[in-house]
Amino acid sequence: MSIQLFSPVFRVNECLDEIRICLEKGWTGLGFKTNEFEEKWKEYTGFNNAHFLNSATAGLHLAVKILKMQNKWQDGDEIISTPITFVSTNHSILYENLRVVFADVDKYLCLDPIDVERKITKKTRAVVFVGLGGNIGQYFKIVDICRKYNLKLILDASHMTGTRFKGNIVGKEAEAAVFSFQAVKNLPTGDSGMICFKDKENDVICRELTWLGINKDTFARTDDKGTYKWKYDLDYLGYKYHGNSIIASIGIVQLKYVDIDNAYRRQIASWYDENFRNFKDKIHPVPVTEGCESSRHLYIIEVNNRDELLEELNKNDIFPGVHYRDNTEYKMYSYGQGTCPMAHRLSQRILSLPMHLRLTYNDVNYVSEKVIEYAK
Known part of the structure; x- marks a missing residue:
């Protein structure tokens, strides 16, 4: 599946x-x-x-x-x-x-x-x-x-x-x-x-x-x-x-359920965090501000080989996303190219991992295992 x-x-x-x-x-x-x-x-x-x-x-x-x-x-x-x-x-x-x-x-x-x-x-x-x-x-x-x-x-x-x-x-x-x-x-x-x-x-x-x-x-x-x-x-x-x-x-x-649902999302994020804890040389989760109880709509990591990793995860029936492409790469906003170097760099390196209420502990471990295996 x-x-x-x-x-x-x-x-x-x-x-x-x-x-x-x-x-x-x-x-x-x-x-x-x-x-x-x-x-x-x-x-x-x-x-x-x-x-x-x-x-x-x-x-x-x-x-x-x-x-x-x-x-x-x-x-x-x-x-x-x-x-x-x-x-x-x-x-x-x-x-x-x-x-x-x-x-x-x-x-x-x-x-x-x-x-x-x-x-x-x-x-x-x-x-x-x-x-x-x-x-x-x-x-x-x-x-x-x-x-x-x-x-x-x-x-x-x-x-x-x-x-x-x-x-x-x-x-x-x-x-x-x-x-x-x-x-x-x-x-x-x-x-x-x-x-x-x-x-x-x-x-x-x-x-x-x-x-x-x-x-x-x-x-x-x-x-x-x-x-x-x-x-x-x-x-x-x-x-x-x-x-x-x-x-x-x-x-x-x-x-009625949004706070309960968000609490589970934060649990999923904590499982990812724990799995990547010993792999900081190649997997960098985007941090959450201290004091912020995030809705955790996304769990984003930074890696060196984002596009290659995406392809390998897809081969293993894992379908992450990218949030987002640097908007200055679009024609209508191209006048902004070069004005935001950090955004441009990160947009080539970030990957959003599966994050939803149907995920189980085993699902998260499987995704994490494949990310660790293919990240460089």
């Missing part, structure tokens, strides 16, 4: 029970369960605002768009971001005609505060921090830099569902934190996300933008009395970005 990088687990019967309520009620769209999920998410995280979306990519776009609108940024203004991320992080900046300025990464594969400060110019307006694999890296140093230079901070928390620092969910320091519930994330649904704005006004704007700019959603209109339910206005040119009650129903169930 093959060992995949990801293999999401769903509490099937519970999810179907929640979905059945939507079908019986005849309400599968915006409202009802999306509202319930938002409230449960706020209770779980401690965020004051939360809006359920059809993807984290939509959330990142909205974060950039609304901060640009509210702060009167101009086309061509700059946002500092990382080249080690999924492209949606940086696409969200381009969507709004802003320029991505790449800063290098540190040993955690997160933004290096020293290089971030070095890259700040008079046109810099914000920083996007990616908590890669669920790690916080030097996030709080980035928070301090943003305060020092009066920059907005967006947290791409796509991997960070359940991540805590000293017992607290991370992200309340940012103007916006965006979480992913995509199919293989730690809280998997079909695909969806959550955006949590610090300011209520931004949350209100976000809700209109996610429903085509309409200033009264369909669920709110069902409570209207009289004959004017259909009467609404358009405040913005918006998008179809909101989540629906079917997917929210899955999220409501999955949220």
Whole structure:
């Protein structure tokens, strides 16, 4: 049997029970369960605002768009971001005609505060921090830099569902934190996300933008009395970005188990750590920041022969991944080549090992054995 990088687990019967309520009620769209999920998410995280979306990519776009609108940024203004991320992080900046300025990464594969400060110019307006694999890296140093230079901070928390620092969910320091519930994330649904704005006004704007700019959603209109339910206005040119009650129903169930699931992920990571402990000459696990209780969405190692190792593992029915290719290698971001040497070097050497709830102790030992055998 093959060992995949990801293999999401769903509490099937519970999810179907929640979905059945939507079908019986005849309400599968915006409202009802999306509202319930938002409230449960706020209770779980401690965020004051939360809006359920059809993807984290939509959330990142909205974060950039609304901060640009509210702060009167101009086309061509700059946002500092990382080249080690999924492209949606940086696409969200381009969507709004802003320029991505790449800063290098540190040993955690997160933004290096020293290089971030070095890259700040008079046109810099914000920083996007990616908590890669669920790690916080030097996030709080980035928070301090943003305060020092009066920059907005967006947290791409796509991997960070359940991540805590000293017992607290991370992200309340940012103007916006965006979480992913995509199919293989730690809280998997079909695909969806959550955006949590610090300011209520931004949350209100976000809700209109996610429903085509309409200033009264369909669920709110069902409570209207009289004959004017259909009467609404358009405040913005918006998008179809909101989540629906079917997917929210899955999220409501999955949220109940996310801390238990993450604890098992950390157990898997500890098994890998133990197996590689005596092989530090050729296998270097990417460290987790001290005090960080990581969601452990990823377990990443650095090796000398990454591509060869990938091929050998595939031959043994083990299918790892790479998170991520240096974004400056893509044509549209090639202007950043050479500006982030650490990121470029590591992107040629990193490998994400299988990390999911279906893995057993024996699975981890088998993967570890083959990595040790073929790593150079």
